[in-house]
Amino acid sequence: MKYLHLDPSFAPYTTSIDFEAFVFNGGEPHIKIKDQNIGEEVTITHRINSFNDFGLVLVATDALKRMDVKIINLFIPYFPAARQDRVMVSGESLSVKVYADILNAQGYNQITVFDPHSEVTPAVLNNAKVIQNYDFVKQCLETIKEEVILISPDGGALKKIYKVSEYLGGIEVVECSKKRDVKTGALSGFRVYEEDLQGKHCVIVDDICDGGGTFLGLAQALKEKNAGKLSLVVSHGIFSKGLDSLTQLFDTVFTTNSFRNINEEGVVQIPVVK
Numbered sequence: 001m002k003y004l005h006l007d008p009s010f011a012p013y014t015t016s017i018d019f020e021a022f023v024f025n026g027g028e029p030h031i032k033i034k035d036q037n038i039g040e041e042v043t044i045t046h047r048i049n050s051f052n053d054f055g056l057v058l059v060a061t062d063a064l065k066r067m068d069v070k071i072i073n074l075f076i077p078y079f080p081a082a083r084q085d086r087v088m089v090s091g092e093s094l095s096v097k098v099y100a101d102i103l104n105a106q107g108y109n110q111i112t113v114f115d116p117h118s119e120v121t122p123a124v125l126n127n128a129k130v131i132q133n134y135d136f137v138k139q140c141l142e143t144i145k146e147e148v149i150l151i152s153p154d155g156g157a158l159k160k161i162y163k164v165s166e167y168l169g170g171i172e173v174v175e176c177s178k179k180r181d182v183k184t185g186a187l188s189g190f191r192v193y194e195e196d197l198q199g200k201h202c203v204i205v206d207d208i209c210d211g212g213g214t215f216l217g218l219a220q221a222l223k224e225k226n227a228g229k230l231s232l233v234v235s236h237g238i239f240s241k242g243l244d245s246l247t248q249l250f251d252t253v254f255t256t257n258s259f260r261n262i263n264e265e266g267v268v269q270i271p272v273v274k
């Protein structure tokens with residue numbers, strides 16, 4: 001099987017089929033696959049940071065079909081809009097299903113995603129294969145090399161944290177919660193459901209760090225409960241407000257390369273595929 005790595009700085013599997021990709025002046029992504037005789041099965045990989053990245057996946061899929069590729073797999077570790085998995089207020093879209101419906105229409109043999117926000121993504125996506133965050137968290141803890149407790153930041157994370165703990169041999173879990181105003185997105189009311197953390201090294205585990213407000217707010221609440229060192233383990237590092245505030249508060253910030261490459265002090269980036 002051959003691979004078509006659409007992001008030149010993200011090549012998780014061997015070398016890529018040769019291609020040229022660009023955006024026309026009208027804003028439309030375009031691809032020209034240069035290699036011929038690419039066989040019957042191809043896996044496309046890409047990091048979806050924008051609708052144009054998504055568009056490039058679609059035009060690449062069409063190009064492969066026109067080259068008689070019979071089996072096409074897709075590896076998009078960050079599933080776009082996986083967070084928009086429910087309609088919070090009237091007038092919003094159920095965006096995760098919008099993306100899934102378009103991909104389902106392509107007839108992929110398999111679509112592999114990494115640690116999607118909730119079980120809604122694999123539920124709406126045909127032929128979905130989910131890579132859980134278990135091994136990623138394990139690698140982070142192997143780097144920390146200290147006794148730690150796992151911190152579940154909110155309701156969404158709580159559904160997964162006990163499975164992570166079980167995979168790691170039953171590491172203690174502390175549950176936390178936050179309030180997010182569904183109209184404005186503002187965060188408040190961070191709560192830690194443990195009275196005294198006894199100076200233990202607290203490792204927050206979550207799927208996405210976007211602006212980081214969840215983790216900055218929670219770090220404060222954990223310190224008030226006598227937390228020791230703090231580390232942050234997030235599968236998808238968007239870090240839309242930069243990393244300075246996070247790296248000041250956290251001993252180490254761990255993430256994968258599912259969304260973008262990061263080269264900053266205090267951040268350890270572990271490849272999403274070894």
Ligand SMILES: O=P(O)(O)OC[C@H]1O[C@H](OP(=O)(O)OP(=O)(O)O)[C@H](O)[C@@H]1O
Pocket residue numbers: 083117153154155156157180206207208209210211212213214215
């Ligand atoms: O870096 P931030 O800007 O704070 O965003 C990251 C947070 O947002 C998402 O959860 P969300 O708030 O949507 O809640 P949920 O997990 O309960 O769905 C995600 O799971 C993180 O917890």
